[in-house]
Amino acid sequence: MVLKSFVEVEPESHFPLENLPYGVFKTDEPGSLPRPGVAIGNYVLDLSAIASAGLLNGPLLSNSDCFNQPNLNKFVGLGRPAWKEARATLQKLLSATEPTLRDNADLRPLALLPMDKVQMLLPVAIGDYTDFFSSMHHAKNCGTIFRGPENPVNRNWFHLPIAYHGRTSSIVISGTDIIRPRGQGPPTGNAAPYFGPSRKLDFELEMAAVVGPGNELGMMVDVNEAANHIFGLVLMNDWSARDIQAWEYVPLGPFLGKSFGTTISPWIVTLDALEPFACEAPKQNPSPSSYLVEKTSRNYDISLEVLIKPSGQADSCVVTRSNFNHLYWTITQQLAHHTINGCNLRPGDLFGTGTISGPEPESYGCLLELTWNGQKPLSLGGTTRTFLEDGDEVTFYGYCQGNGYKVGFGSCSGKIVPSPL
């Protein structure tokens, strides 16, 4: 049964009453402060206004200032009981049959703002960002491209969710231009390394988990409790300069090939909203260490699409169709693994999944795989690409298809602009 709100929600909208994703926005009024909101149809519900009006009246939230904050860190740190209370309160408040907000002619225009009149900001202050490498298809393709088809995937990959620490300062919100990075690329023969604007600029189709309550330094999180430490998911583009990455990454991993920019979508879709779309995760063989064995091992059925709008062209082309359920390691395994050594997580930390590639070439999650490192140019409605050119715009979409509604993530996009001289 489709839930009905008094706010109009079109059938194709990503933001029906079943979703209610959280973000942070400001308006274009001078002095407008960043504050949390929830998406409903083409509107943003201003949670600071709702809280100030006393409408978040459950026992856990009625005395909290978590929505009078410039980010969602305090709210996500409160944990699942508070998240469930907020969801229940807001679903009721926005429902078609509930008059409290619907019929309040003073509050309604203050609290419900047209989405096209607000500017979305980073939803959380990210203390640490970790990027995993959890799609086997992606690992296999990259290994084959760089090291050949024998043993493309290292043995360790099947025993633990491989990851690296990423750069938090350069995480930006969807819509921010991405400046083509400069750097060193691999030398040819005995020549000096190439230096200049990257010649192999790529996107990576990822999603990212936002950490809720953290853990104390030295204490691990049990894998069967890990879901209580995850608030929700966003789309993420882990822009990558393949030439810079190839030259720098041995032996300490990716660094400047990634740290010039990482884009996330503005709306955090909660695990509670994703629950109806949970599905079984792939069977793992070999069976992992005991601390990674889950009573219930779940993925989510989230359809993902990548579109490229080539520079100077009017239309976008779909280049990839993938799904979150292609991940081999679950986000709960990632979180348990991250803390097994005692590493402390904090509310608002971000975990990237790694590039989400499926088994078929049409589902590969980056140009490195789609063009097989530039050997097979991609046809894009009248033009071709091996890697991204200046002016190209890359957009990700993601959604779960319900019966008569979608629970969606909106979009995650960025346009490449030239390197500075």
Add this chain to the structure above:
Amino acid sequence: MVLKSFVEVEPESHFPLENLPYGVFKTDEPGSLPRPGVAIGNYVLDLSAIASAGLLNGPLLSNSDCFNQPNLNKFVGLGRPAWKEARATLQKLLSATEPTLRDNADLRPLALLPMDKVQMLLPVAIGDYTDFFSSMHHAKNCGTIFRGPENPVNRNWFHLPIAYHGRTSSIVISGTDIIRPRGQGPPTGNAAPYFGPSRKLDFELEMAAVVGPGNELGMMVDVNEAANHIFGLVLMNDWSARDIQAWEYVPLGPFLGKSFGTTISPWIVTLDALEPFACEAPKQNPSPSSYLVEKTSRNYDISLEVLIKPSGQADSCVVTRSNFNHLYWTITQQLAHHTINGCNLRPGDLFGTGTISGPEPESYGCLLELTWNGQKPLSLGGTTRTFLEDGDEVTFYGYCQGNGYKVGFGSCSGKIVPSPL
């Protein structure tokens, strides 16, 4: 000539008037707030008290609240002119001939607190932490141990300062216990990987630079301007679990083998205080890319020592004597390289140097090198070690030797405690 303060400074003190390093402390009074201070002899000068008394009266600092903060981020973000003004003001205020504070019987006991009565805290809120790999001797030794004596150092190492992103949440202040991490280690043959408390726990002798003013995303910092973006240096112990690291690090670099804890010393010694100890950096061959070529390429002559106090023993043993000037890549080259792709730095970011090993075995900066991966146990006054055992305490010291005085870093220490069950 040795500068003279009205505060007693013993000849061997690390904190004479020539030094004036910055830290953040609180007292043991209930409700005591973290606030910035400067070390002088065995005292801490409370900068919030000095600022409130109107004694930081230069044009840049008189109207600033940078010392009424729980960390030094705001002050370090102000840049070199403000740092120089603070240094000049404080050197005058603390000098033997200046009566303002010396003869103020009300203010003096409030502003000058015995160092053993305060608790030191992390001096900055660290947004991002990057660890470099800048000692050639360390790179050569690790390469030889893991890959054999032919080509122990990858070709890329000589062209760019290799680095990886580290974990900021687990950076702790000197004196914090380090909990032995658990994790997976390399399997033997076809068996499952080892899982349990790390069997190869190590220290790494490093120093770290604290970033001052940052840069905008997309804009690089010129290598000849980079020193203006570095506030000062601390000692750093990059604790490492060699078995966890060995199994996980291919292909994305170190992760849980490092992220269980990183210890820094509490006092940031400014580049201005280190200036008399500047020395020429090693000649680089091959010559690096133009963006890494410096007009003046400088290291600092900082003597470094590592002591281990084995569990249950009364005395510490010196296991390493090294020097900051063994670094091949300078901290200014590190900073320019970090931004060449447009990556933005923020005030308070931390750059580790990587393990500082010298050419002789007595100067190796970690047990991996000192015991050649456990093959040559180290003699420690009646006992031996290959790697660290529970109860072992590791302490670093660092200082510059002036003519009749030392500019020192104090100590950086941590004790290993057992893994939780």
